[in-house]
Amino acid sequence: MKNVFNITLILLLFSGIGYAQLSDLHYLPPLKQGANNHAIQQQAIYLSTPESTAFTVNAYLGTSTTTIATFSISKTNPAVYNLANGDNNITLVTNTNTGIVLNNSGLRFESPSGKEFYVNYRGRSGSQAASLTSKGRAAMGTRFKWGGVPNLGTHVSKSNTVGIMATENNTTIDLTGYDPNCVFRLGSNASGITANSYQITLDANESFVFEAYMGNTFSTAQSQGWIGASIVADKDIVISNGSLNYGRQANSSNRDAGIDQPVPEKKLGKEDVFVRGNGNTNGWTEFPLIIGIANNTEIYINGSTTPIATINNGDYFEIPSSNYSSNTVGANMFVTTSKDVYAYQCMAGSSAAYTQGLNFVAPVSCLLPDK
Numbered sequence: 001m002k003n004v005f006n007i008t009l010i011l012l013l014f015s016g017i018g019y020a021q022l023s024d025l026h027y028l029p030p031l032k033q034g035a036n037n038h039a040i041q042q043q044a045i046y047l048s049t050p051e052s053t054a055f056t057v058n059a060y061l062g063t064s065t066t067t068i069a070t071f072s073i074s075k076t077n078p079a080v081y082n083l084a085n086g087d088n089n090i091t092l093v094t095n096t097n098t099g100i101v102l103n104n105s106g107l108r109f110e111s112p113s114g115k116e117f118y119v120n121y122r123g124r125s126g127s128q129a130a131s132l133t134s135k136g137r138a139a140m141g142t143r144f145k146w147g148g149v150p151n152l153g154t155h156v157s158k159s160n161t162v163g164i165m166a167t168e169n170n171t172t173i174d175l176t177g178y179d180p181n182c183v184f185r186l187g188s189n190a191s192g193i194t195a196n197s198y199q200i201t202l203d204a205n206e207s208f209v210f211e212a213y214m215g216n217t218f219s220t221a222q223s224q225g226w227i228g229a230s231i232v233a234d235k236d237i238v239i240s241n242g243s244l245n246y247g248r249q250a251n252s253s254n255r256d257a258g259i260d261q262p263v264p265e266k267k268l269g270k271e272d273v274f275v276r277g278n279g280n281t282n283g284w285t286e287f288p289l290i291i292g293i294a295n296n297t298e299i300y301i302n303g304s305t306t307p308i309a310t311i312n313n314g315d316y317f318e319i320p321s322s323n324y325s326s327n328t329v330g331a332n333m334f335v336t337t338s339k340d341v342y343a344y345q346c347m348a349g350s351s352a353a354y355t356q357g358l359n360f361v362a363p364v365s366c367l368l369p370d371k
Contacts, residue, residue, distance in 0.1 A: 022050070022116040023136020027165050027238040030093045030105040031259060032185070032211040034159030037086040039244035039257040040123030040130060047071055047109065048078040049117040057111050061090060062104040063205045073117060091121065092244075098211050099186035099193055101200065106165045106207040109134075123257070128245060130257035130357065140167055140236040141264020145291050145314065146178070148258070148358060149346045150224035151214055153247040155255050158214040160226055162241040166202035171235040174199050175210065177314045179225025185211040202237075228291045228314035242358050248284040248346070249353050258346070258358025265293050268340040269363025276324045276331040277357075279348030283321035285356040288335060291316045291342035298338040307338075 033039040047057055054074040059081060061068045071079040087094045089105050097105065109119055119134035146162050164173060176197040186192025190213040200208050212226045231239060242259030272288070279286035290299055292315050298307035301323045309317040324331040335343065343363070349355040 021134065021136040021138045022118060023138070024111040024114045024116050026109040026119040026134040026136050027139065027167070028091060028107040028119070028121055028134060029163030029165035029207050029238055029240050030089070030091055030102065030209055031163045031240055031242070031244060032093055032098050032159065032161040032209050033087070033244035034157040034213060034215065036094070037125055038157035039125060039128050040092060041085050041125040043083045043085070043091060043121070043123035045081040045083070045107070046078065046120045046122065047073050047081070047117055049073050049115065050075055051115050051117075055111060055113045055115045057109055057117060060108050060110070060205070062102065062106055062207070063203065064104070093209050095185065095188050098209050099184060100208070101202060102207045102209070106163070106205070108205060127354070128255070128257045130242075130244070130259050132240060132259045132261055135261050135263050138263050138267060139238045139261055141266055142233045142236060143265040144231040144239050144262065145265070145293060145342050146226050146229040146231060146241055147262055147291060147342055147344050147360065148227055148242050149246065149289050149318070149344060150227070151243050151246040152223060152250045153252040153254060154214065154216045154218045155245065155247065155253040156215050157245045158243070158247060158255060159245065160212040160214070160222070160243045161209060162231070162239055163207060163209045164202070164231065165207040165238045166204055166233075166235070167237060168235040169203040171202050171233055171237060172199065173202065173208070173231065173233040173237060176230050176232070178229035179221040181219070181221035182212055182225035183222070185213055190215070227316050230314065246356075247354070248356055252353070254354040256354055256356050258356060260358055260360040262342060262360040263362065265340065268293065268342060270337045270340055271364040272335045272343040272361050273364060274324075274333040274335065274345050274361060276321070276329060276333075277347030278329045278350055279356065280351040280353065281321070281327040284353050285346055285348035286321040286324070287346055288319045288333065288361070289316055289344045289346065290319065290335065290337065291344070292339070293341065294339045296338070297341060300336045302334050
């Protein structure tokens with residue numbers, strides 16, 4: 001399992017390098033895993049920069065104005081911030097802290113000098129691993145879709161999550177457009193939030209975590225009814241989303257972790273390039289998933305003039321892996337759409353069905369660094 005972990009993490013980090021964003025400010029909202037330490041136990045945050053001259057980066061927890069850690073980084077001197085294991089209520093919250101407003105969770109990293117840097121969160125447990133790349137100021141916005149891929153099979157650790165962090169006081173946020181049968185955790189009650197829409201109000205640097213828990217009982221609503229749900233705020237927020245853990249085989253306990261931080265709808269585009277990982281040719285773990293933000297969105301593959309699918313606002317479409325240029329690692333797929341979309345990629349570190357990971361794929365026009 002160690003080699004599988006290493007391969008998966010290398011692929012995830014390779015994918016994340018191009019999409020991490022240089023910024024002087026980064027937010028990492030907390031997330032929720034289905035069972036403590038089952039998806040992520042050891043975890044750390046990596047800070048790096050192309051700047052040759054060292055500068056200071058301060059880290060803050062929740063709404064606190066007191067630094068929790070301070071780093072001096074440069075091109076030749078990156079930094080690592082090690083976190084407490086598992087559900088530390090900083091990056092991963094406990095059941096008790098799910099479905100409520102939090103003022104002592106989530107992290108932000110700031111450079112007082114205004115110099116820019118990268119932030120990458122990495123976590124692992126005995127057999128699972130995940131990597132999340134912060135998008136910096138590019139992650140701030142008012143309209144998002146909850147992203148991920150359908151979570152198949154059952155296991156006590158299977159769970160889907162989105163973490164939200166506000167950047168201004170008195171921010172009103174609405175979660176709408178999910179399956180009416182999809183329920184969310186409120187403390188110890190995994191189905192404590194049953195409303196068909198949900199509104200929260202956060203002050204600056206407060207956070208809120210939703211969990212659509214699956215566990216050992218499969219339902220379509222919990223598996224995928226949250227995908228494409230709208231998250232709309234009246235002031236800028238940042239979200240992170242995905243599944244901790246998720247599986248890609250029906251009637252199976254196979255599982256791994258998959259999370260990432262997307263950008264808001266205003267920064268999306270119509271062109272995306274996907275690079276195939278090392279997953280099996282059966283297509284379980286190697287495919288793009290497109291989420292629409294507008295009705296009548298046509299999806300085209302590899303220059304075709306005939307759409308492979310047409311989706312509406314909040315709908316999603318899994319593009320079969322057979323559309324990659326080949327079945328080997330490094331094969332590519334070019335996807336264009338008639339309207340802006342969210343693009344996610346499920347990929348794997350080996351042919352085993354339990355080595356998948358999740359990436360938010362930035363459009364060709366977005367986030368590409370100039371240095």
